[in-house]
Amino acid sequence: MAARLHAMTRLEPIRPEEQDAQQRDLHASITGGPRANGPQHFALTTPDGALRGPFNAFLLSPGLGGALERLGSAVRYTTSLSDRTRELAILAVAAHWSSAFEWEAHEAVGRAAGVTDAELDALRGGEVPTLGDQEEQAAAELVRCLLDGDVSDEEWGRWAEPLGDAVVFELCTLVGYYSTLALQMRVFRVG
Structure with a gap:
């Protein structure tokens, strides 16, 4: 896999103390949902509590981000795929x-x-x-x-x-x- 390197992120981490109520609710559903249960193969958050990877962007639009989070959970945990x-x-x-x-x-x-x-x-x-x-x-x-x-x-x-x-x-x-x-x-x- 060819790595794509970019000098700087265009979206800084949205830390818990910077989040509004909807963002906090979504943050809690990601960090307390099925991804957080069982063995942790990768970190969902940075050391300061900000979400990693795609989950940080979900907070930009909590309604849409929440729908994506639920879809991702369904894909990971409710399909018939092994x-x-x-x-x-x-x-x-x-x-x-x-x-x-x-x-x-x-x-x-x-x-x-x-x-x-x-x-x-x-x-x-x-x-x-x-x-x-x-x-x-x-x-x-x-x-x-x-x-x-x-x-x-x-x-x-x-x-x-x-x-x-x-x-x-x-x-x-x-x-x-x-x-x-x-x-x-x-x-x-x-x-």
Whole structure:
């Protein structure tokens, strides 16, 4: 994955003491919600309590940021995707968009879900890794198609049909959500 380096962020951290009531409520829902439960594979906040990564930008518009937070939680915690399949997909999006924060955060989560060094190397290089599980392989191939912008009829028959419509919907939503975060972080120069 090629790193995009920017000299300066365009959005300074919004520290807890600077937040209005709506921002504090959203901050509390992010830091006290499902992302904060269980093992912590990446820090949600800086040492002074400001949100890291895309979550800081969510505070700019708490209504929309809250909707994105709920969508992200649903993508992470309520789909039928296995942890490995989900993390392989997220890492493919992170590599595609050169999203350093998403890569950092989800490399750790992916490793905890069993993603191997060889699989990480392939994803980092923009390739679909060779996977031992047919459903994981189909999902990874479908994610590559989605990142390229469409799924041909041949690809649909080969990758989407075996997964089923519900999984295809979940993967489309995952790719769209994490692509949105990658764009927001790129525009605000979040490293």
